[in-house]
Amino acid sequence: MSNLIIRRAHIKDGEALKDIKISGGKITEIATDIQNDNNSKEIDAKGNVVLPSLIESHIHPDKAFLEDRKPNKSGTLEEALKNTAELKKLYTFEDVKKRAEKVLRWSILNGTTIMRAQPDVDPYEKTLGVEVLVHLKEKFKDVLDMQIVAFPQEGIIQSPGVLEMMEETIKMGADIVGGCPYSEKTMEDTKKQLEVVFDLAEKYNLPIDMHADFGTNADDPQNTCIELICDMTIARGYQGRVAIGHVTTLGSLDPEVAAPIFDKIAKAGVTIVPLPVTDMFMTGRTERKNIPRGMAPVMAMMEHGVNIAYSSNNIRNAFTPFGNADLIAVGYLLQVSQQMGSADQRRAVLDMVTYNAAKALGISDTYGLEVGKNADLNIYDCDDISNLINDQPLIRYVIKRGEIIVQNDLTRTMASVLMED
Ligand SMILES: [Zn+2]
Structure with a gap:
């Protein structure tokens, strides 16, 4: 050396x-x-x-660069899921590897040498995304530290076999248990999914990283799981080991309703990961005026001591037809959308993608x-x-x-x- x-x-x-x-x-x-x-x-x-180093705390290299294969004409989450599911059926190891590798290279060239990747584990992609990322983790080991999340994009309870596949990917090298409560069909299944995610994480003593509360309708209980997740985090002694992407619904709550929730998130030590490009591209699609920003309220959460780390999420696909794996560019979007204009606030945005993200990844002792x-x-x-x-x-x-x-x-x-x- x-x-x-x-x-x-x-x-x-x-x-x-x-x-x-x-x-x-x-x-x-x-x-x-x-x-x-x-x-x-x-x-x-x-x-x-x-x-x-900048830290990409939430990114999907396996489904990057699909934007022109089946474009998302409505811009909705439903169409993104449907189109991507079709494309996943055609995946090969080489195809996924080529696209994922490009994300890794672009990230490193943009100063990101630490990454938490979220390959899908579902009835279409099965364990292929994890297999590719385990391969790339080894190939890039001298230039990139990677954590791999087994992410059940299509749900767990409604998708028989996914839980077993997730366990298989842990044995292959996935080191974080993913979750996607919004993908279940009923609230009962949503709660069941949260339980099995925590059970699997506890079984292998692994951290948890979920996608949750991705919408603007705070009246839909499936879009307001954050409190349930925080309660479980505390009950299971998982404080500091849970991160959640999106959580855009928090931005739709009245401040007096939201404040105790922010306190609970802080108490549970749950990191919130806004994904500004995806969040702003996909939310508010049914609105015709006063279109919401569609993001978790960053500054309000910061005031309550919530750890916040933003990330890219997707690079050029049906969920997000934009991006170049440049976290400084994503930070620009975040500071504008969250009206973080003072020098201290602009520095705080940079903290999110460095020190706060390190905390989310559990690597603060070496970072x-x-x-x-x-x-x-x-x-x-x-x-x-x-x-x-x-x-x-x-x-x-x-x-x-x-x-x-x-x-x-x-x-x-x-x-x-x-x-x-
Ligand atoms: Zn994601």
Whole structure:
């Protein structure tokens, strides 16, 4: 493993620049004017921002890049599920691998070297998505840390055989138990699904990551499972080990109804993962005016101490025909949609995709810009953390365990009038 010193790194807004020393894949010193006493390679960050790796805490590489095979004309969840189910019947290992691999490569080029992938486990795709991602996890192990969720997109109770398949995928290498309560047909089955998800997770002592409450109708009990999930999390001693994607219904509640729910989410240590691109593309499709933003209310939840980590979810398919696996671009959408305009709020958006996401993935002990943590770092062409998402800057270096895995050399030619004085 190489030794590396990053000089003149902007680590925190308003603080002096620091050097970062890396050895054995870990950060060994952060200080000013570090001595190069072991012939380390040096990078001059030139006062630019150094961040720990971005974290994609919720993404579906197995169903990416399907947008033109069967487009979702209505833009609804129902049509997305129907079209994608048809396409899944035609999947081959090579097809899924080619598309998933592209997501991984794009993510890494965009500074994401830690990922929680959510391959579907259902009657159509069966265990193929997990098999592909287990293969890619090994192939990319030096440049990407991956967790794999066994995600029952088509439900568990209404889809016989899925629970057994999920257990099979755990033996193959899936390390998180997924859930999708909105996919069941009745509330009774929805409750049953939550029970079997917790049972399976407990059996193998694995964390849980569900898709839940994806809609804007708060009168539908199947769209308001969050309290049930939090109650179960506390009852089963699963605090800090449950993450939930979407939860858009929370945005439809009156603030006085929502406040005690936010407190319960915080108490249960459940991470909420808004998926801004999908959430805004799919929700509110039946409205004709005052169309809702269709997202979980990020700022209100933050005030109640809820851990929030946003993510891409889908890249170019029937659920989300957009995306380039760039979490800074997704953050731009989140800060605008959630009206997070102050410098502190804009920095908080960046925390969601770094430190908060690390908490959601249970990796805080090895993650961050501190001595002793893994040297998984990005150096940007930007000197202000509060404006990093606004700038959408070039990433000059992506560093994984102290090794440079991506380097972008900035060569720009421009008319003299465009140059700064
Ligand atoms: Zn998802």
